[in-house]
Amino acid sequence: QLAALRTLACGLAAAAQAGHVPIQWGGVFGQEWTGCFSKSAEAPVEPEVFPAKPQIQMTLDKKLPVTVLSGFLGAGKSTMLHHLITNKQGLRLAVVVNDMSEVNVDAMRLNGAQLLQADEKMVELSNGCICCTLREDLLTSITDLASEGRFDYAIVESSGISEPMPVAETFTFEDASGKSLSSVAELDNLVTVVDCCAFLAELASVESLRARGWEAAPEDDRTIAHLLTDQVEFADVLVLNKVDLVTAEEKGSVLAVLRHCNPRAEIFEVNFGQVDPALLFGARRFSLTRAGENPKWLAEAREGEHQPETEEYGISSFIFRARRPLHPGRLSASMESRPGALAALLRLKGSAWLATRFEEQGSASLAGGRFSLTPGPPWWAAVPRKEWPPGLNEDIGPLWQEPYGDRQIELVCIGKHMDKAAVEEELRQCLLTEAEYEEGPEKWQQFDDPFALAWDQSAQAAADDH
Numbered sequence: 001q002l003a004a005l006r007t008l009a010c011g012l013a014a015a016a017q018a019g020h021v022p023i024q025w026g027g028v029f030g031q032e033w034t035g036c037f038s039k040s041a042e043a044p045v046e047p048e049v050f051p052a053k054p055q056i057q058m059t060l061d062k063k064l065p066v067t068v069l070s071g072f073l074g075a076g077k078s079t080m081l082h083h084l085i086t087n088k089q090g091l092r093l094a095v096v097v098n099d100m101s102e103v104n105v106d107a108m109r110l111n112g113a114q115l116l117q118a119d120e121k122m123v124e125l126s127n128g129c130i131c132c133t134l135r136e137d138l139l140t141s142i143t144d145l146a147s148e149g150r151f152d153y154a155i156v157e158s159s160g161i162s163e164p165m166p167v168a169e170t171f172t173f174e175d176a177s178g179k180s181l182s183s184v185a186e187l188d189n190l191v192t193v194v195d196c197c198a199f200l201a202e203l204a205s206v207e208s209l210r211a212r213g214w215e216a217a218p219e220d221d222r223t224i225a226h227l228l229t230d231q232v233e234f235a236d237v238l239v240l241n242k243v244d245l246v247t248a249e250e251k252g253s254v255l256a257v258l259r260h261c262n263p264r265a266e267i268f269e270v271n272f273g274q275v276d277p278a279l280l281f282g283a284r285r286f287s288l289t290r291a292g293e294n295p296k297w298l299a300e301a302r303e304g305e306h307q308p309e310t311e312e313y314g315i316s317s318f319i320f321r322a323r324r325p326l327h328p329g330r331l332s333a334s335m336e337s338r339p340g341a342l343a344a345l346l347r348l349k350g351s352a353w354l355a356t357r358f359e360e361q362g363s364a365s366l367a368g369g370r371f372s373l374t375p376g377p378p379w380w381a382a383v384p385r386k387e388w389p390p391g392l393n394e395d396i397g398p399l400w401q402e403p404y405g406d407r408q409i410e411l412v413c414i415g416k417h418m419d420k421a422a423v424e425e426e427l428r429q430c431l432l433t434e435a436e437y438e439e440g441p442e443k444w445q446q447f448d449d450p451f452a453l454a455w456d457q458s459a460q461a462a463a464d465d466h
Contacts, residue, residue, distance in 0.1 A: 062149075062184070063146070063182075063183075063184060063185055063186040064094070064142070064145060064146040064151060064153070064154055064184065064185040064186070065152075065153055065154070065185070065186055065188040065281075065282060065284075066142060066153075066154045066155070066156060066185050066186065066187055066188055067153075067154075067155050067156070067188050067189040067190075067191055067280055067281070068155075068156045068158060068164060068167050068168070068187070068189070068190050068191065069081060069155065069156065069157045069158060069191050069192075069193065070158050070162055070163070070164045070167075070190070070191065070192045070193070070231050070235070071160065071192050071193030071194065071195075071231060071239075072160050072161075072194075072195065072198075072202065072224075072227065072228055072231065073160030073161070074160070074195060074198070075160070075193040075194060075195040075198075075241060076193050076195065076239075076241040076242065076272070076273045077157055077158075077160070077193050077273075078157065079241075079272055079273040080193055080239065080241070080270075080273025080274075080275060081095070081097075081155060081157050081273075082273075083272070083273050083274050083275070084155060084275070084277050084280070085155075087276075087277050088153075088277065088281075089277060089278075089281075091152040091153050091281065092150065092151050092152045092153075093151065093152070093153055093154070093155060094145045094151040094153070094154040094155075095154070095155050095156075095157070096138070096141055096142065096145075096154065096155070096156040096157070097157045098138075098156070098157060098158050098159045098162065138156070138167070138170055139170050139173055139181055142154065142156075142181060142184075142185050143181055143184055143185070145185075146184035146185045147184065153188075153281055153282075154185070161209055161215075161222075161227060162231075163227065163230045163231060163234070164190045164192065164230075164231060164234045164235055165230065165234045165291075167190075168187055168190060168234070168286070168291055171185065171186075171187050171288075172288075182288075186284075186286075187286040187288075188280075188281075188282065188283060188284055188285070188286060189236050189237055189280055189283055189285050189286060190234060190235050190236045190237070190285075190286055191235060191236070191237045191238075191239060191280065192231045192232055192235035192237070192238055192239070193239045193241050193273065194232065194238055194239065194240050194241060194254070194258065195241060195242055196240050196241060196242045196243050196245065196246050196250075196251055196254050197242050197245050197246055199228070199254050199257075200250075200253060200254060200257065202224050202225065202228055203225050203228055203229070203257070203346060203347075203367070204225070204346070204369065205223070205224045205225055205369075206223065206225070206369040206370055207223065207224050208221060208222065208223050208224070209222050209223070209224060209227065212224075223367065223370045225367040225369070225370065226365070226367045226370065228367070229261060229347060229349075229367045232258060232261045232262055232265075233261050233262050234262075234291075235262060235265050236264075236265060236266070236285035236286055237265060237266050237267075237268065237279075237280070237285065238258055238262065238265045238266070238267045238268070239267075239268050239270055239273065239275055240254065240255065240258070240267055240268065240269045240270065241270055241271070241272075241273055242271060243269045243270065243271060244271045251269070253314070253416070255267065256314075257346060257347075257414070257416075260316075260317045260347075260414045261347060261414065264290075266285070314416050314417040314418075316414075316415065316418055316420070317412060317413060317414040317415070318413055318420050318423075318424075319350075319410060319411065319412055319413070320350075320409065320410075320411040320413055320423075320424060320427050321408065321409060321410050321411075322353075322408065322409040322427075322428070322431055323401055323404075323407075323408050323409075324353075324409075324431045324432055324437055325353040325354060325355035325407070325409075325431070325432055325437075325444065326352055326353060326354050326355060326409065326430050326431060326432075327355055327430060327431065327432055327436065327447065328354055328355060328356050328447055328448065328449040328450060328451055328452075329447060329448050329449075329450065330429065330430045331354075331373075331430040331451075332450040332451065334426060334427075334429070334430050335366065335371035336371070338369070339426075340422065340426060341418070341419050341422030341423045341425070341426050342423060342426050342427075344415040344416060344417055344418040344419065344423065345366060345413060345414070345415045345418065345423065346414050346415055346416055347366065347367055347412075347413075347414040347415075348364065348365070348366035348371075348411055348412065348413050348414070349364060349365045349366070349367075349411070349412055350363075350364055350409075350410045350411035350412050351363065351364070351376060351408070351409065351410050351411075352364040352373060352409050352411065353379075353407045353408060353409050354373065354449075354451065355432055355436075355441075355444040355447055356444060356445055356447050356449040356451075356452070357375070357455070358382070358407075358441045358444070358445075359378055359379065359382040360375050360376060360377070360378050360379065360382075361375075361376035361377055361378070361379055362374070362375065362376060362451075362455075363375070363376040364411060372454070373451045373454075373455065374454070374455060374458040375455055375458055375459045379405060379406055379407050380392065380396055380405065380406045381404060381405025381406050381407060382405075409431075411427070413427075432444070
């Protein structure tokens with residue numbers, strides 16, 4: 001099977017080079033494997049081997065440390081996994097490889113390369129995604145590996161359409177006996193591999209995963225851009241791969257976007273996924289407490305700092321705030337067409353006060369040209385005070401404004417060559433006018449609401465899950 005796949009990869013690569021096969025979505029099948037010998041003979045690319053370093057010192061606690069590799073299809077996760085295994089520096093590894101298809105190609109390649117030793121182990125999770133349909137399988141697999149007590153470290157390579165956050169949440173799950181995965185294993189790093197060549201183009205895409213046949217389940221309606229931002233925003237480490245294939249300016253633009261989307265993450269620039277394993281193994285970057293503060297896109301807002309390259313590459317951000325609700329019709333029209341200054345937006349996300357939804361917050365998100373508004377938690381002003389947790393009355397004081405309490409709009413806006421004042425003005429045009437505002441909540445309920453159907457469906461799905 002492996003030989004047949006390699007033969008197919010070589011044939012497709014040759015056909016693409018001759019122009020007989022179209023190159024779509026960043027390449028053709030097998031490009032990572034064939035790429036290792038397709039470079040010029042004058043300058044062969046040898047995989048970098050890092051010498052053993054003393055800083056990789058695994059602690060003697062009983063929990064199995066785990067790093068999760070995420071990243072979009074073709075970003076280079078498998079190449080990076082092979083590199084980490086080759087340079088494991090004496091550690092006994094367990095590897096979990098996830099693939100959406102029935103044939104786990106990455107696992108076959110790993111077996112064929114014979115990189116794992118006899119005292120190491122690989123687990124295949126195929127025909128599904130570990131962030132949704134195979135979460136229970138992931139829970140069982142890591143629990144079993146940890147219970148063997150013979151591995152120093154585990155690496156999970158997720159599928160290209162997997163999101164890191166649901167995978168991280170798996171560590172809080174309990175089995176039938178009430179035992180949590182976190183009692184036998186600990187999440188060390190959430191690593192997302194980013195294709196420096198394709199990232200910005202895919203981020204601007206309006207295509208859905210379904211349009212490319214990559215959906216995780218029949219009901220999966222995610223866009224490629226939404227998936228990319230989810231993978232980037234919840235990572236502890238961003239590995240910017242294939243930097244040799246772009247100009248310094250192009251790389252700078254990608255870095256600027258990444259740092260605005262996730263200012264807390266460490267970023268490593270590499271080629272061929274060659275990250276020094278000492279930077280990952282035993283680093284213990286993941287924090288469950290910090291993860292509980294999600295969404296992480298507010299980190300920059302809290303810190304009030306901008307990265308210095310923002311002006312150089314035209315990437316900037318700001319927070320749009322308002323204490324007046326959004327008109328659903330005008331908001332929908334503006335976000336659907338994104339006229340004028342709004343066209344510069346690459347990303348928008350935050351809490352929204354929609355006039356037709358008086359009790360609940362709205363969770364607003366724009367990525368890749370697609371805008372969504374889904375129900376969030378209730379406003380505290382809509383919750384009886386006797387049900388407030390202790391201390392909330394003092395904590396919420398600075399946010400409280402009569403007559404509508406904590407209801408407000410707070411949207412993080414990230415754009416390229418963005419006119420902040422013009423974008424703010426466009427967004428303010430989506431707010432209720434003074435006359436509309438004075439009419440009050442009962443009148444607001446009569447507005448036509450283009451978001452109503454999707455909102456109600458999302459609320460019902462959440463209710464069904466619970």
